[in-house]
Amino acid sequence: MGFFLETLFGGLMSGTLYALIGLGFVLIFKASGVFNFAQGAMVLVAALSMARFSEWLPGWLGFESKLLANVLAFAVTAGLMWLLALAVERFVLRHLVNQEATTLLMATLGISYFLDGLGQIAFGSSVYSIDVGMPKDPVFILESVFEGGLLINLEDLTAAAVAAALVAGLAAFFQFTSTGRALRAVADDHQAAQSIGIALNRIWVIVWLVAGLVALVAGIVWGSKFGVQFTLSTAALRALPVVILGGLTSVPGAIVGGLIIGVGEKLSEVYLGPLVGGGIEIWFAYVLALMFLLFRPQGLFGERIIDRV
Amino acid sequence: MAQGERTDRVGGVLLDMQNISLSFGGVKALTDISFDVREHEIRAIIGPNGAGKSSMLNVLNGVYTPQQGSIVFDGQRYTRMNPRRAAEMGIARTFQNLALFKGMSVLDNIMTGRNLRMKQGLLAQALRLGPAEREEIAHREVVENIIDFLELQAWRKTPVGRLPYGLQKRVDLGRALAMEPRLLLLDEPMAGMNMEEKQDMSRYILDVNDEFGTTIVLIEHDMGVVMDISDRVVVLDYGRKIGDGTPDEVRSNPEVIRAYLGVGGEMVDAALAAAGSVPGAAAAGR
């Protein structure tokens, strides 16, 4: 029982990571109808730049403070993400207005390739680490309930906390800021949005920036856990089922989906894996999502699709 | 070749819609609508925008499934239809907002209309075996006759995307004709056409009806034309049937006039102008 709960927790924790990345997908899809395959690459680039700058900056500016280094690195990376958002809007989206969803998807594929290449040329392609001083030591909780208690990784907790905070933040952003509301408007109907004078281009920049920041956070959390390297980019692909499950247009969907997937993976890996030679978490999420799709094509929280003739 | 002769040819009831009701998540699109269509006749469904005309067609050929009511086609009763079955029973249709296959040529678009009749298997096609090629050619001939009929010869191999709107409408009709339907549904065949194009189109519709004896149900906005070419007219308004009968009966039906007044004077003008005949139709011998 304890073991089960531990696995469950573990699943929830990694679920938060998926949720984080899924969030990026959803944000961009909501606002620009683009299914952003480059999200993974963005996570990678963000993580890389975070790792490297926090390592370089002290040297360049001659200071010791790890905290300062991280703060600065974060700022710089955030800046990079902003530039990226600008570039994407200026060189890609602007020219692909009103194109089919699949076209845009392929475009983002291109972007992700580009970023993968760029990131590694700029920051190198070996394994780096991010240390934002997240508590690494494990703790035991609920020792009263189970003997031996449950082993929980503080790091994971923090990650979860961060994720929660981020979601809350975003929710607030969408609810209370005018930009947020504009974003929602755009998501609902491009033409309408334009007609009431919302500049799409600006919206896109903002959305991609936000997605970039989400990616950054995800990158930090993920990176400080497993280290930063190329695989991050593809690892992000494994978060895709999250949005499928949750529905492309729903923020809560991303969260719930993320958790489900996370848990599902861990449990399946632990209880199913051994039977079939392990490593099944690679595809389990997908097959899960696939099964699910067959019954509810628009995902858990997605809107229904009706085609008129 | 006078009206008299046409009406002789009109036969028994081919299609009978019985108490059809349709709604989308609470929104009622059609409410308890009944009407019948006789063999060989041209039956029009008219009504202001949002009167549920298109929904009616979509029910008819199984794109939508009505909550209540049933469809009797050729003596067979159906409570739910699906597009494929409708097609197999010989119901073809054209679309209000062109639903052509943009990437394909005029020829190929019309050829698709033959697919129900093309029986050769995948392998035969892949190797272009004799039978496959012969079948292809046989159907090409049918399609060529349609192209000839609709006078599309000059555009045979042009991608439909490049054609002007009026011609695309014609191709759409051609694709439906290629199915050699018993019942042909036309969804606003003259929408967005100029007078001349409208006359051509009404001539084609009449010719189809004459040459192939095809039964035709058409939805139209432009009362003038409809009144001119159709034998009987159903009038819908807000999903309800408010009139049914010959053009003259309908034209004099006060409720109909009111409905049209409701949506603006020009429609009434159209309704009244409808008395005057359309040359295109005249040319086709009406």
Add this chain to the structure above:
Amino acid sequence: MFYRENGQFKTSYRDDQQIFPIRQDRIFMALLLAAAFIAVPLLASDYLLRALLIPFLILSLAAVGLNILVGYCGQISLGTGAFMAVGAYAAWNFGVRIPELPLLVQFLLGGACATVVGVIFGIPSLRIRGLYLAVATLAAQFFVDWAFLRIPFFTNYSPSGSVAVPPLSMFGISLQGATARYLLVLSIVVVFTLVAKNLVRGAIGRQWMAIRDMDVAAAVIGIRPMYAKLTAFAVSSFIVGVAGALWGFLHLGSWEPLAFDLGRSFQLLFMVIIGGLGSLLGSFFGAAFIVLVPVFLTNVPHWFGLPLSVDTAAHIEHMVFGALIVFFLIAEPHGLARLWSIGKEKLRIWPFPH
């Protein structure tokens, strides 16, 4: 400019429906094939054959397969690599378990297995569209990768997890030489391209395109979406599977699942995009392009005397591909094939601009 079409009138539908109705095109095609079958084997170096032409041809074939699915039927797929893998492994397994099986039969069986898998993973396409489907096909990719990595049966319990093909021969002719392999690949590619062409210009092809362009209308004229989509998946993955087998047997010789990973899937997708969706010719253009760019990227710096480290080159390659994809999607969504056909049209109506 070179077209003289006067007097090339058609007196039968047969002539009118042939693949190359214009005589000049037929001549050009004949010359091209002659060059490919005769001139190249005589002139090309071993390196050229092994490193460029053979991969180019095999990838072209795979792209043709993918193009049928994506370009003609409009069903986007990110799992092509997986279907190649199935083809390769299946063919290999048949070979290992039934040694006396002729090579061609192995390839075909490989294709057959790929077909089965393709259809299974195509089933979701009946319910879901576009983006969702794209993701769904990823499932195939990951699942298959995993299966060949973790299920020892498929690799015949080879400790390393990688498989190797024995010395190949066909009709008693050894296929160790590059030329022999090239000719075999070329023949297979030509045949399958012809088959594909016949399909896309036939009834089934029209059904695919109908589904692609306007599925509701397609249904209304009696096309069964299920049949159309699943046949597209089947044909596509069959060809892709055969390509996979060729890739494994005649190009790699020995391989592990990595050879058919997600990267491969994307690469093929890029080929059809750059080459031109909905054009078999485009598949070849795309493949040529993707095969040549790396060569270009590795050689150009050398000419300028600044050697790049291997992985830098790889990264640059990534960037270039990425950029190119975006560029093509923006500049010419119909890819190189469209440019080609525009050029051809211009030649036909030369000296007039339109």
Add this chain to the structure above:
Amino acid sequence: MAPSRSAAPAAAQTFPALLLEHARLRPDKPAIREKDLGIWQTLTWRQVAEAVRATTHGLAALGVRRGEHVAVVGENRPRLYMAMMAAQCLGAIPVPLYQDAIAQEMAFVLRDAEIGVVVAEDQEQVDKMLEVRGECPALRHVIYDDPRGLRHYRDQALLSWDELEALGTRHAQAEPGFFQDCVDAVSPQDTAAMFYTSGTTGTPKGVVLTHAALIDRARVIERMECLTDREDVLAYLPPAWIGQNMFSYTQLLVTGFTVNHPESPATVEIDMRDIGPTYYFAPPRVLEGLLTRVTIRMEDAGWIKRRLFDSCMALARRVGVRLMDGEPVGLLDRALYALGDVLIYGPLRNALGMSRVRVAYTAGEAIGPDLFAFYRSIGINLKQLYGSTETSVFVCVQPDGKVRADTVGPPVEGVQIRVADSGEIQLKSPGLFKEYYRNPEATQAALTEDGWFRTGDAGYLDEEGHLRIIDRAKDVGRLADGSLFAPKYIENKLKFFPYIKEAVAFGAGRSEVCVFVNIDLEAVGDWAERRGLPYAGYTDLASKPEVYALIGQCIEQVNADLARDPKLCGSQMRRYLVLHKELDPDDDELTRTRKVRRAFIAAKYDTLVQAMYEGRDSQYVETEVKYEDGRRGVIRATVAIADARVFAPALREAA
């Protein structure tokens, strides 16, 4: 197999005989192709002969007898052609009607020729027939080719083509020998066909032509141009017009080549490119249209292409025609021309559908020298011919290598030509018509008492023996000194210049020739813009001295031409002016068909005419004009009058 010259031996002297000859000699060679249902449906000679046999019996079953007229009306369609053949087999006389004529016009012919049976193409024609049936008591049956729209016609007189053939087969079973007997009964001196001249003056006249006449002309041309049974002809003009009929019917049966029928009038251009005829005929207006399309389409080309095109055309103008005429040309030029042929001329011919043309004729009206030169210079062997319905078309034809824009060539074999004192051309020819149907006085008027045919054209044979048409005889006048004055001839020459839209020449009974000129606002306006010459509207532009200079040059060239011409050197233009307003049908200055009304204009602008002959160099005029909206206005202007350079006749020897 090698292309064989018409193997139909001299034995076959009638159309039916010819048909059977071909069916025997080349049964499986294509006789008639029609673009139908997307492909070129082909009928071999055997098939044609078979169908004609059935049709003949069918017509017989409908009671058509020897010597009776059978009307045929529609586009070029195989069945209509075979109907004509069938009629001829019966010894009956096919009378093709213009398909675009209105019912009433047809009614006249139907009555005049007592037509009993009409073979009509489609509903359109059938409707006309039914409309006028009341006025044509003789009309018994209307046979239609295309049943579209006729399904519910219940008229007793109507008969589908299939029904006709059915009748035929029944009749054939009844009288097996019938067909052969009829065919044998036809003699060369019988009437083969009757064509109604469109009748510019008065009612149409039926021109009666015998088998012998038509076939003889066709044979002569076949020999002259070495036509073989491999030729392809595209029949795209009304078959009721003798020109088309000769090329696509008579010559078809004589030479045994293939005639191709377009899918529909709308697709003629495409079909022309498809077929690529080897033997082609087009009136100048058609050629004009094609050339205009070419120039317009080139307008939008990029500048490199345009430069290439222009330079190539320049070269062609310089050497193309000479190469075509087999004159000596420098090696470099030959090489350049060959290059141009790959780059431009070849593709151009292909685009025009003329890649395969061996012989192309133009006739009907005067053709502009530039237009004429254009086609020859890009390697199309375009030639002029002269003839009329009454002469079975071929009177004069330009032989290869002896082609000039301003003549129509020497008389072809068998034709004698003489020029009457009136300047009218008169001729004798085996191709001459028998008579105007039931119109003795007209027939008499058309022939001199010694049996020569009056062409009604004025002209003469030049020293090389080439016929040169000047004008309609009735329009030709004389100057005070008695020398020849052909206003239309001069005006046409002027109008060939793009800058000149209309011209009116005066001089009949006067000492010298003077002209009014209307500039072409578009062409001259464009010319003015290119040399930065500002202008406000037509009147202003017309009054510019630069424009006068420009027009002066044109007139000078024409004068130079005229000077070279012994008969016409007298009528060189001494003075000219550019009219201050455009001649306009609304002001009754032109006919609706844009022919100048010389007399009316002379009266209306009398002051100007006077001024010219009084030698003034400008004249103030007020002219009333009607605007589109019907308002009337007055244009006041002072019109300048200029002198033109004239040349001494001697100049000819000098040159």
